[in-house]
Amino acid sequence: MNLAYRDIRHNFGHFLLTCFGLSLLLGVVLSMIGIYRGLVADALTLARTPGVDVWVVESGTRGPFAEASRMPGDIREAIARLEGVSAAGSITYQSIETRFRGGKLRLYIVGYQPGRPGGPDRIAEGRSIGRSHYEMIADRSSGLSLADRVQLGRNTFTVVGLMDNQVSSGGDPVIYITLRDSQELQFELAPPAARREIARGTGPGHTNTINAVVARVAPNVSAESVAEAARRWKHLSAMTQAGQEAILTRSVVDKARKQIGLFTGLLLVVSAVIIALIIYTMTMNKLREIATLKLIGAPDHTIVGLILQQALAMGTIGFGFGALLISTIKDHFPRRVILHPEDGLALAVAVVVVCLLASGLGVRLALKIDPATALGG
Amino acid sequence: MNISHQSEPLVSVRGVSKHFGEGETRVDALRDVSLEVHPGQVVGLLGPSGSGKTTLLNVIGCIQEPSRGMLSLDGDVVYDGHWQRSDLRKLRLEKIGFIFQFHNLIPFLDSTDNVAIVLNLAGSGAADSKARAVELLEYLEVGDRKGAFPAKLSGGEAQRVAIARALANRPRIILADEPTAALDSQRAGIVMDLLRRVAVEQQAAILAVTHDEKIVDRFDRIFHLRDGRLEPEET
Numbered sequence: 001m002n003l004a005y006r007d008i009r010h011n012f013g014h015f016l017l018t019c020f021g022l023s024l025l026l027g028v029v030l031s032m033i034g035i036y037r038g039l040v041a042d043a044l045t046l047a048r049t050p051g052v053d054v055w056v057v058e059s060g061t062r063g064p065f066a067e068a069s070r071m072p073g074d075i076r077e078a079i080a081r082l083e084g085v086s087a088a089g090s091i092t093y094q095s096i097e098t099r100f101r102g103g104k105l106r107l108y109i110v111g112y113q114p115g116r117p118g119g120p121d122r123i124a125e126g127r128s129i130g131r132s133h134y135e136m137i138a139d140r141s142s143g144l145s146l147a148d149r150v151q152l153g154r155n156t157f158t159v160v161g162l163m164d165n166q167v168s169s170g171g172d173p174v175i176y177i178t179l180r181d182s183q184e185l186q187f188e189l190a191p192p193a194a195r196r197e198i199a200r201g202t203g204p205g206h207t208n209t210i211n212a213v214v215a216r217v218a219p220n221v222s223a224e225s226v227a228e229a230a231r232r233w234k235h236l237s238a239m240t241q242a243g244q245e246a247i248l249t250r251s252v253v254d255k256a257r258k259q260i261g262l263f264t265g266l267l268l269v270v271s272a273v274i275i276a277l278i279i280y281t282m283t284m285n286k287l288r289e290i291a292t293l294k295l296i297g298a299p300d301h302t303i304v305g306l307i308l309q310q311a312l313a314m315g316t317i318g319f320g321f322g323a324l325l326i327s328t329i330k331d332h333f334p335r336r337v338i339l340h341p342e343d344g345l346a347l348a349v350a351v352v353v354v355c356l357l358a359s360g361l362g363v364r365l366a367l368k369i370d371p372a373t374a375l376g377g
Numbered sequence: 378m379n380i381s382h383q384s385e386p387l388v389s390v391r392g393v394s395k396h397f398g399e400g401e402t403r404v405d406a407l408r409d410v411s412l413e414v415h416p417g418q419v420v421g422l423l424g425p426s427g428s429g430k431t432t433l434l435n436v437i438g439c440i441q442e443p444s445r446g447m448l449s450l451d452g453d454v455v456y457d458g459h460w461q462r463s464d465l466r467k468l469r470l471e472k473i474g475f476i477f478q479f480h481n482l483i484p485f486l487d488s489t490d491n492v493a494i495v496l497n498l499a500g501s502g503a504a505d506s507k508a509r510a511v512e513l514l515e516y517l518e519v520g521d522r523k524g525a526f527p528a529k530l531s532g533g534e535a536q537r538v539a540i541a542r543a544l545a546n547r548p549r550i551i552l553a554d555e556p557t558a559a560l561d562s563q564r565a566g567i568v569m570d571l572l573r574r575v576a577v578e579q580q581a582a583i584l585a586v587t588h589d590e591k592i593v594d595r596f597d598r599i600f601h602l603r604d605g606r607l608e609p610e611e612t
Contacts, residue, residue: 001490001497001506003483010485010526292481295440296542297470298498299463372440374481375431375554 003302004309007286015314018278022318025271027325030347032264034330034337039260041338043169043253046110047244050091050118052214053223056230056238063237064093064211065169065244066251073183073208075236082229084221089116090210092182095172100143100150107142107175108168109152111182117214120176126161133181137161142173152177153185169252171335183207268350275351276358279311283362287369295371307362315355319348385452386413387549387582388437393446395432395605406432407443408605416549416580419573419595421587424602430586431554433602437584438473438552439465451549470499474543476585478555480535482527488514488538489523495545513541517571533564540571544579551575553585562591569595 008015047055047065055064056079063069073090080088092111097104112118114129120137126146129135136157138144148159157177166174177185187207217226223240230238239247249257283290290303323344330337395407406429414420424430435441436448439455448455451472455465469475482491492510497503514520517537519530527535536556543551553572557565569592576583585596593599601608 001486001494001503003485003494006490007485288481289483292477292483293494294466295438295469295475296495296498297466298494299466302498370440372431372435374477375434375438375440375475 002309003306004313007306008310008313019314019317019321022275022278022314023321023325025274026319026322026347026351029264029267029271030322030326030339030344031330031333031337032260032267033343033347034326034339035333035335036257036260036264037338037340037343038336039253039256040249042167042171042336043248044245045166046168046174047241047248049121049166050089050214051121051216052117053217053241054215054226054230054238055241055244056213056215056236057211059235059237061237062247062251064091066247069211070209071236073210075210076213078233079213079215079230082226084217084226085215086218087117088213088215089113089118090179090213091118092179092186092211094182094186095168095170096152096185098151100148105142105150106172108170108172109182109185110174110176111179111186112176113179117216120163120166122163123161124164126159128161129176129178130160132178134158135160135177137163137176139163139166139173139175141167142175155181157181165336167336169248179210183209272354272358275315275354276361278314279307279355279358279362280365282310283307283365288374290366291369291371291374294369295374300367303366304363307366308356308359311355311359311362312352315351319351384416386415387451388412388414388584389449390433390437391447393436393443393448395436395441395443405605407436410446410605410607412600412607414582414584416582417576418597419576419583419585421585421593421596421599422602423587423593423599428602429605430602434552434554434584434586438475439469470495471546472548472550474546474548474551476536476539476543476551476553476556478558480527480539482535482539482542484527487524487526488519488530491527491538492541492545495542499546509545510541513544514538517541532560533567536560536564536568537571540568540575544575547579549579549581551581551583553583555587555589556585557587557589557592565589565592
């Protein structure tokens with residue numbers, strides 16, 4: 001006769017409610033792990049999308065993501081001619097806030113040269129940019145659809161393509177436009193300011209400025225050797241793709257990553273304490289029954305089995321509900337939530353371990369119960 | 378009444394003392410208590426609160442070890458230095474049936490399972506245990522409540538199910554702690570009649586601790602405990 005099963009069946013509503021509460025808690029833990037993974041993945045997305053090997057930026061900076069980097073647009077030609085470089089492209093990055101359908105729309109704009117490295121790697125719907133001006137490819141999380149028209153600066157852009165999972169490290173959806181358009185948007189002065197500059201005699205200024213040059217190297221060529229060659233120019237800094245990713249994870253999102261990591265750890269501890277309290281309370285509520293069972297001759301393993309099986313059932317069902325819940329709603333989070341099976345498995349193992357340890361408290365209490373307490377009213 | 382003094386006693390307590398604590402905090406709960414209960418006897422243990430009734434029941438029920446003295450249950454001398462905790466548990470399971478003041482049924486088991494669990498613990502199969510449990514519930518005239526959970530039973534019904542549980546393993550010794558305290562006079566009388574029937578038909582020894590004045594005339598023998606000492610027996 002399985003006492004744990006009988007108890008659960010008899011108090012099914014109460015047990016289910018406890019499992020539901022626990023599932024919400026474990027769901028939050030799982031979502032925090034997913035948010036942590038999403039944050040790191042989002043931070044790396046922009047750097048990984050161009051599929052390049054070397055990043056060349058302004059000297060003395062760790063740009064273009066960690067620090068501002070500005071350099072003349074013709075640097076690309078110099079980099080493209082370095083030995084071992086198979087292709088190079090100029091890119092710009094900037095955040096912008098505009099209005100769309102009466103609402104605020106924050107975007108992260110990447111300017112690139114179509115046909116050269118730096119553009120989107122995969123278009124989910126629509127097409128690539130085919131015209132020199134005023135076309136854009138947008139991430140779906142922006143809420144934009146094909147053929148939507150969006151005002152950026154003084155010009156109106158048409159959405160011709162859509163991408164998935166392209167957001168900045170801050171979570172803003174990314175859009176791609178041509179380098180020329182992005183340079184105008186970023187560096188061209190507004191007419192009154194331009195007129196003032198002309199009156200001062202300095203002219204309106206040129207807009208052929210970029211934030212970085214990205215380069216692919218030929219097969220069998222070391223990216224580090226190309227970066228080393230670029231660094232010989234005193235006005236440039238260069239780093240490999242691995243170096244750029246390290247800057248992103250250890251610098252750009254480092255504090256956010258640690259914050260979420262710490263919070264996830266705290267949540268795990270809180271969950272462990274709550275599970276322990278639930279199991280301890282469940283045992284406390286059965287003191288008289290356990291004393292009676294011991295008095296009528298039930299062996300210790302029957303009592304231990306009752307507590308342990310209930311604790312594991314609660315942990316397993318709670319985790320299952322929690323995982324199901326988060327898997328169902330994760331796409332509705334404002335930022336990307338990435339659930340790796342190995343993270344889920346690790347949390348499941350942690351929950352089982354916590355349940356076993358927490359049942360230890362209950363078991364200790366149960367084994368200490370004097371059967372005599374069943375007598376004497 | 379079927380009092381067979383010629384037979385060997387099922388419960389034999391000789392010179393049993395039990396004390397708690399030492400020095401200034403020492404409390405002598407039992408002092409040199411001796412008594413015997415024979416098969417077929419229903420014996421009452423009376424006394425004011427704190428007189429040592431429950432302690433004596435705990436000692437006979439193999440829950441508390443006496444500080445001194447000898448206890449024999451159905452011919453086995455207990456606490457002679459060879460008994461492990463698991464042996465005492467097995468002895469309780471096989472030879473002693475317990476009846477409690479508040480029935481102490483397991484709330485998440487129905488009447489049948491409350492009785493069958495004792496048989497299960499003793500190693501019987503599920504089907505045999507259920508069959509015997511139903512047979513006992515019918516014997517105690519609560520067969521129609523075999524699927525009911527304790528919360529749905531009346532006080533009298535619950536106590537009958539508890540008696541069925543106490544009888545499940547055919548124990549020869551039944552220890553009852555205030556078995557009628559939670560019942561009215563009529564139901565208390567029915568429970569005592571049942572215990573009498575069990576004692577006679579199964580040749581069991583029944584020892585009941587009670588305060589209940591309305592059932593004192595139902596016992597074959599009555600022992601009075603005062604300050605841990607047994608007073609001269611009245612019959």
